[in-house]
Amino acid sequence: MAVASSMADSTVDLMKAEVARLVSEYTATPAQVRFGELVGARNLLFGLLERSRKPADTRDLYVLAGRVCVMLAYTSQDLGFADAGASQARSAWAYAKLAGYDDLRVHARNVQANIVYWADRPAETVELVESELDAAPAARRAPLLFNHARALADLGRVDDALESLRAANAAADMEPPDHLWGGTSFEWRPASGLLLSASTCVRLGRGEKAAALASESLATYRARARGEKPSNAESRALLELACARVLTNELDGAAEALRPVLELDPRYRAERLVGRVDALRNTLRRSRFAAARETRELAERADLFVDTSLPRTVPRELRNSL
Numbered sequence: 001m002a003v004a005s006s007m008a009d010s011t012v013d014l015m016k017a018e019v020a021r022l023v024s025e026y027t028a029t030p031a032q033v034r035f036g037e038l039v040g041a042r043n044l045l046f047g048l049l050e051r052s053r054k055p056a057d058t059r060d061l062y063v064l065a066g067r068v069c070v071m072l073a074y075t076s077q078d079l080g081f082a083d084a085g086a087s088q089a090r091s092a093w094a095y096a097k098l099a100g101y102d103d104l105r106v107h108a109r110n111v112q113a114n115i116v117y118w119a120d121r122p123a124e125t126v127e128l129v130e131s132e133l134d135a136a137p138a139a140r141r142a143p144l145l146f147n148h149a150r151a152l153a154d155l156g157r158v159d160d161a162l163e164s165l166r167a168a169n170a171a172a173d174m175e176p177p178d179h180l181w182g183g184t185s186f187e188w189r190p191a192s193g194l195l196l197s198a199s200t201c202v203r204l205g206r207g208e209k210a211a212a213l214a215s216e217s218l219a220t221y222r223a224r225a226r227g228e229k230p231s232n233a234e235s236r237a238l239l240e241l242a243c244a245r246v247l248t249n250e251l252d253g254a255a256e257a258l259r260p261v262l263e264l265d266p267r268y269r270a271e272r273l274v275g276r277v278d279a280l281r282n283t284l285r286r287s288r289f290a291a292a293r294e295t296r297e298l299a300e301r302a303d304l305f306v307d308t309s310l311p312r313t314v315p316r317e318l319r320n321s322l
Contacts, residue, residue: 012057015045019064022071027185027231030267031078031310032318038072039321059099066095066104070186073111076322078231078270080311082119084322086112103180106136110143117151118275125151142171143188146196153203165200168193185230191220191237192230198240202283207247214241232273235261239276243283251289254280255298262305269309277302 018041026034045065052058069092076085089112096105113128129148136144145168152161178187194217201210218237221229230236238257245253258280261273281302289295306312 011048012060015041015048015064016060019067022068023181023184023186026071027226027229031075031270032267032314035072035075035079035318036321038068038075042068042072062095062099063101063104066092066099066101066108067180069095070104070108070111072322073108073115074231077115077118077272078310079314079318080271080274081318081322082115082271085115086119088322089115101180102137103140103178106132106140106144107180107186109136110147113144113147113151117147117154118272122151122154126155138171139174139176142168142175142193145171146193146200150196150200150203153200158204161200161204165197169197183228185228187228189220189224189229191217191224191233194220195233195237195240198237198244202240202243202247202279205247207244210244211241211248214238214244232264232268232270235264235273236276239273239280243276243280246280246283246287246289249288251292251294251298255294258298258302262301264305266308266313267310269305271309271311274306274309274311277305 073085073088092108109132113125117125149164181187198213221233242254242257
């Protein structure tokens with residue numbers, strides 16, 4: 001029995017090391033490669049959970065499975081598999097609940113809410129956030145509230161969006177150190193709140209405020225090492241900045257912000273970027289520049305970006321491995 005227990009402990013330790021590696025290498029690994037590694041790790045964890053007999057090991061495995069499912073949720077979204085991504089986030093939420101790990105549970109719900117938002121389901125985002133807010137520790141509510149504010153803005157609920165944004169900023173001041181993802185690209189940072197605030201202001205038509213927030217977010221992200229900021233963080237900030245500059249009638253400034261995004265390697269043109277490029281195209285269509293030659297040229301370049309993006313080129317059979 002002692003030998004079996006020692007083997008089980010060793011296996012759990014190996015999986016902890018493997019999950020730590022997957023987290024640390026996340027942003028540097030193309031999504032298609034990352035996808036296969038995460039599916040493999042998830043399946044190994046499922047098998048270990050089926051055989052686990054020690055409560056402490058079982059809890060550790062639940063936490064590891066939850067973290068892997070969070071990464072798989074994001075990666076599925078990047079590849080254009082929104083429903084699969086939302087399902088993986090739900091699984092992460094369930095594992096976190098079984099483990100009694102509040103930080104992971106709240107993070108998983110926020111990931112799910114974000115994925116359905118970019119799948120053009122803002123009303124569902126609002127429902128998901130509101131289902132978690134009461135149970136979430138007060139100091140962990142900021143990410144939920146920022147997503148809540150943006151979805152409300154998308155639904156035209158201006159006063160509610162502003163109130164949620166105020167609550168999000170107040171909660172952000174309470175955020176304690178992140179012991180779940182600390183020091184990695186998944187850690188919640190002030191730049192993420194700035195980016196979501198900018199995104200909300202774009203949807204509220206407040207261009208000047210959105211531009212200031214997006215610029216501040218961009219500068220904050222650029223000051224971080226690659227492994228310490230979210231995937232495509234700078235590109236997302238640039239796209240919100242481009243939208244904001246259209247709202248403030250600065251078409252040249254919008255084109256300048258968009259240029260490095262459109263030059264991004266197609267392997268990193270993830271669905272979250274495609275969604276923001278779509279938002280920019282919609283903003284351009286509603287702007288005073290809609291009929292301008294420069295606008296048509298920008299729209300053509302945006303079309304090419306979308307057509308050559310990761311979700312448009314990835315083999316659809318990948319989805320079957322989930």
